[in-house]
Amino acid sequence: MNASRPVRCLLLRPIPTRPASFRSRPFHSSSSHSARRRPRSFNVKTADTGSSPPLIEQFKPYSEAEKAELAKHYSPEQLKAIEAGEQAINPQDLLYQGELRQDPFGLKYLDDLSTIRPVIDKPVRNPESNYDPNLRLKNEDEIVKDFAQWVKDLPAEPTRLDYMKFMDKRRMTVGSEKAERAPTSALAPKLPRINDPEIRYAKKDKDEDPSLVRLMQQTGFTSKDLKKIRTKNLVCHPVVNQTRMGKIRSWYYLTIAGNGNGLLGVGEGKAAEPEDARKQAELRAIRAMEPIQRYENRTIYGEVKGKVGAVELKLMTRPPGFGVRCQQYIFEMCRLAGITDLAARSSRSRNPMNTVKAAFQALKKQRLPEEIARARGLKMVDVRKVYYGGLV
Structure with missing residues (x-):
């Protein structure tokens, strides 16, 4: 070794570190997470191009003239809410995340939040309800009093039909009900029999299979639907x-x-x-x-598992063009259900009957974004941002 050449100790040099990256399976057909939300750079000066200033400079506070114009359309309480919302929103977020979404889960409105949507909004009680807010349930003494009055009004020879009519007409609440509700009656109407001629189903041929006619009556499908x-x-x-x-x-x-x-x-x-x-x-x-719920009418939502007997399998979503790559029984089920992109992994037993039942069980166990949002009290777009990588 040359003594005149300095020797560097590798132990004293700082070891470069890289942030930990977690590889995730894509749930949709858009680009990967690293390829989205990159900061936009303006290489050309605005003064050289003569165009409008950058988007971030256009988000300025309201002037006095603009506030006066807004006061013609909004109440003072609404103006305070608008100013509070302007202060709470960061213009940088509007610049990088305020993109209009064209996917099926995008909002159907831009700034009109007055319409209540039952899927993504929390239920709100109707302020114009026809029912008395002081409506309450009857106590035991009031129920006994009603029953005693019914006993006094009974005919000489009461029947069971009289008791059923009393149960239909009785009220379990005290208060003024302005709107009449449709009560659930214990007196069922006359149910038509299977061979009743009043049931209007297409039966043109005398030699038509009676099992087919019965199937149409049980499922509600027409002959065209069954074909x-x-x-x-x-x-x-x-x-x-x-x-x-x-x-x-x-x-x-x-x-x-x-x-x-x-x-x-x-x-x-x-x-x-x-x-x-x-x-x-x-x-x-x-x-x-x-x-069977389908994401984009081609695959399933996320990953689902099914277990019947000794058969354990997992169904996984896949991007467009992936195809259905699984064993033959699950392949035939996907073909009849209209699923074109799916992957399946089966462990332990390969019993054909239990495999079909486990796959059918897994397909019915999918968790939809609407259910997750409703359970957590969030907007559906927020759930999709976390689980499906969509832009807000």
């Missing part, structure tokens, strides 16, 4: 039941049904003949169809 529903048999195998008379053989079918636009159902059927079991499973799947 759009697609079914898929995922599991089919024979089963044997051991009894004292011997082995009884039958067939088991597991079928899914969906319209490709947010409806999905799972049904099971078992019969001695395979055709009867298949038909039974298809009808049960159509009757059990439920709406």
Whole structure:
């Protein structure tokens, strides 16, 4: 080693540190977090271009003339609220975050906050209510008094129908009710039977399947709606039941049904003949169809988990163009539900029947931004900013 050359001790040099970065899975199709909200730089002077001054210089306090003009449209209390809002808002935030959003979760208004939106606003009691604010429930003595008066007014031979009419007409409150409410009556009207000719359903053919007509009556779908529903048999195998008379053989079918636009159902059927079991499973799947929430009509909201028996799986959202990358049973369910971007990871058991049930359970467990906002008392845009990376 050359003695004339100075030696630097590496232990005395400061070690450069980098801020910790946490990699997160994207929930939407916009750019990554590092590519957004970068400070805007003005390289060209305003005096050279002759254009208007930067946006941050345009947010100035109201002048006396402007306040006088605002006083013509707003009350003094509203003017104080406007001035307090101006002082609370930082112009720098308006410069970098005050962008108009075009996504489905964006606000439908700019500065008109007088309209109450039930999804993102807290419920407000109607000030023009027709009910007495001093309305209260009756105590026990008042209820007993009403019952005693009803006993006095009973006919010579009372029946159970008289008691049911009394229960319908009685009042449990004391006060002036200006608006009449529709009471829930215990006297049910005459219910039509399945074969009642007054039920107007299309039955042009005499040879039409009666199970199809019954399905239309149970679900409310028309014949055109039922034709759009697609079914898929995922599991089919024979089963044997051991009894004292011997082995009884039958067939088991597991079928899914969906319209490709947010409806999905799972049904099971078992019969001695395979055709009867298949038909039974298809009808049960159509009757059990439920709406599946979809983000941008293509994927799910966040990550959801499902567990049935020994099957544990996780469904994850994916950006546009990713496709459906999972096992065949979940792939068919996504195809009938109208989900085009999804990833799934299954652990432990791979039982086909429990896999379908666990996936259907996970799809119904999605937490929507509206539910999170309502539970936390926040605006929906604030929830989407935290969980979905949207601009405010």
